[in-house]
Amino acid sequence: MSKRILTTPIKDADLESLHIGDIIYLNGYLITGRDDVHQRLIKQNKELPVDLAGLAVFHAGPIMQKIEGTEDKYRVISIGPTTSMRMEKYEKDFIPRTGVKIIVGKGGMGADTAQACKEHKAIHTVFPGGCAVLAAKCVEEVERVEWLDLGMPEAMWVMRVKEFGPLIVSIDTLGNNLFENNKKQFNLRKDLMVEDICQYVDYLG
């Protein structure tokens, strides 16, 4: 099966045929933005220094290393995804405010993000958690960094990537939510398991 590669700028039509569980790869611009970036834009109402319209945002806090002999050029050492659920509080507002089309992170996001993805034709995808060197290998260049005053993990790193993936679609443009579906299964099984184990834990003589 050939790789399904999306290239920024992303159009709605590129995303509409994707469903949860599909695997895609990304070419083009991927910009990190996590807790503090969301807070600055949505809560503090500060203007983002990077236009994310049609691009992809990466919930990630990388290890970057300054390239010796340069003023402000960096190379990426390790850059895996961070827990997307932390951004749930603001993502529903972040998506329309920025026009971002692809969110890359780890683990699921909630109902508000799914609703925003549906309304504004965006998707949430997961890169395999912890696989930070694998992700770094897909980065062609770190073009620049903004808001470095937030520190290395929270700054906005603007990167050009090639075949960045695998990205597993976890929320599609219909608002389907892979992790929420999985959770329902886990919870059904959980009740049975807890009940079963509890038969054996009355240790009081």
Added chain:
Amino acid sequence: MKSIGEGLMNRAEQREKFIDIMARFTVYTGKYLPDDVHAKLKELREKEDSALATIVYDAMFEDLKLANELDRPLCQDTGVIQYFVQVGTRFPLINQIEDCLIEAVKKATCLGPLRHNAVEVFDEKNTGNNVGKRIPWIDWEIVPDNDEATIYVYMAGGGCSLPGIAKVLMPLEGYEGVVKMVFDQITSYGINACPPLLVGIGIAGSVEVASKLSKKALLRPIGSKNSNPRGAELEARIEAGLNALKIGPGGLTGENSVMGVHIEEAARHPATIAVGLSTGCWAHRRAVIKINAAMEYETISHKGAKI
């Protein structure tokens, strides 16, 4: 009486050597998984055949290979550095360990490189060198009549620290309450914390003891058992129960959910059952080194490691 090795080195040289070993070992911890974790992941990978689980395990093992080849931290989140120190009362540098470990972290941050992960509370500033108030975190155990130091390095990543929880149950909630809390937390927060997880549970009389024991449970080698037969049985039941949820690698469903379940306990108050939960992600960066009075070391968690 001084050992031969100690006699050959003065205190300043010992100190320099100790800092160097701990800096390099801390960096190493971020690049290579311990032997037991690596073996367990291999075992769990072989049981998977679904498309998504296969893709995730392939990515994990490719990442481990690349980290090795490119000599880089295998996960970008090299965590807040925690040291669990078991130090003999006659270890020559006993008075300087804290100071040396702070120096080691600064050095490791440059050498690694490690991500900057110490944010001062209230000031909300990242210190940029992984050293901050009470960080690196150091936990002490003093070993009488001994001249060695055994030091656990743990990289407390954000993702795997997020499911952490502790509370004090009323005794009539019983061990049932412990089981329920663990399952509730793993099916909500745990699925996002890079499973397969290592689950650490502490049971005690108050919340700080339970919490600390839950983290110490994560330091035990995978496959080890609680010293009480009932504790060991409960570990096995919770492990089997969590695996039956079929959370899979990355929470994307699969045949298993966890690498293991470890429980550590302290005698409780008659009126309380405190329970703490800590989780380790698949990239469980926990390493153990033993350093003797001559500053010779043995890497216990990573046999034959060249640091």
